Amino acid sequence: MSEFAPEWLDLREPADLRARSSDVANTVSARFALRDDVSVLDLGSGTGSNLRATAPLLPHRQSWKLVDHDASLHEVAKTRLAAWADAAEFSDNGLRLRKDRREIDVTFVVADLASETAHLLDQPLHLVTASAFFDLTSPDYIRALAKAVAEHRIAFYATLTYNGQRRWTPRRPADNQMASAFHRHQLRDKGLGLAAGPMAPAHLADQFRLNDYSVIEGDSDWRLERSDRMLIEELVRGHAVAVSEIGGVDAKTIVNWINVSRTGVVVGHTDTFAAPAS
Known part of the structure; x- marks a missing residue:
């Protein structure tokens, strides 16, 4: 299952919502x-899960622009958002939603974020946000984004950025070897330059501080247990596929690692909020 497939995004959404840093x-x-x-501008918006999680934090009148490179995900997002809302009206390129007394206007943009992010910021905005996104981007992309956001004095909110922590239950001797190979795979180019991977939270905090922003960070770890069996199994499978692709771990070790019955896992993430210091 692709990490961008609607089925994967649906599977992870409840875990994402539980994990977000309340602070x-x-x-x-x-x-x-x-x-x-x-x-609000939402980068890498997928099926709209970030809107569903963030809207309750924001004022009663909201205007969201959801940006993704995949037009088919926008179609899924429209369906998911309409089902989530108390009421929904469809237009040619958007939705008007009512949810818990909030009025939310949503438009959808298909864009190549590698080349069009700066252009997307050149409009009246109060907040730029993304979820489970920046570990897929490069340090150069993060640097340019932070600079552009700061130039416009926009607030910034990133959630569920992978930070490299992963602890399986039960633990096995091959866990560290598998994790090392997985992180090498993470650093490959995902379409936005050689990825920052687990260093992305540190890059985000550093770059916004360099642009005179105040930054607050909080843990947003997945803490998956037996009731999350389907998500755990998909994580194991995806982990093994990535390791197989990058090489460095023999096939027998990978197979033996897959065959361990996992009852839980902690996957480390970081939430980041940055705003102009003055």
Whole structure:
């Protein structure tokens, strides 16, 4: 299953929602508490899960622009968002949603973020956000994004950025060898330059601080147990596929590792909120 497939995004969404840092979320909510409206740009928007999780933190009138390179994901997002809302009206390129007394206008943009991110920021915005995205981007992309966001004095909120921590239950001797190979795979180009992988949270914090932003970070680890069996199994499979592709671990070790019955895993993520310091 591709990490961008709607089925994978649906499978991970409940775990993402549970994992989000409440401290960082509360800071986001406080930042916008005195506003009546907010305009949001969501990068790598997938099926709209970031909107569903973040909208409750924001003012009653919201305008969201969801950006992804895959037009088919936008079609899935429209269906998922309409089902999530209390009421939904469809237009040619968007939705008007009502959810818990919030009015949310949503437009959808197909864009190549490698070349079009700066252009997308050249519009009235209050918040740039993304979820489970920046570990797939390069340090250069993060540097350019932070600079562009700061030039426009926009707030920034990234959730579920992978930070390299992964602890399986039960543990096995090959876990470290598999993790090392997996992280080498993560550093490959995912379409936005050689990826930052597990160093992405550090790059985000550093770059926004260099642009005179105040930064708050919080853990947003997945803590998966027996009730998350399907997600654990998919993680194991995806982990093994990545390791097989990158090489460096023999096939017998990979097969033996896959055949361990996993009852839990902690996957480390970091949430980041950055706002102009003055």
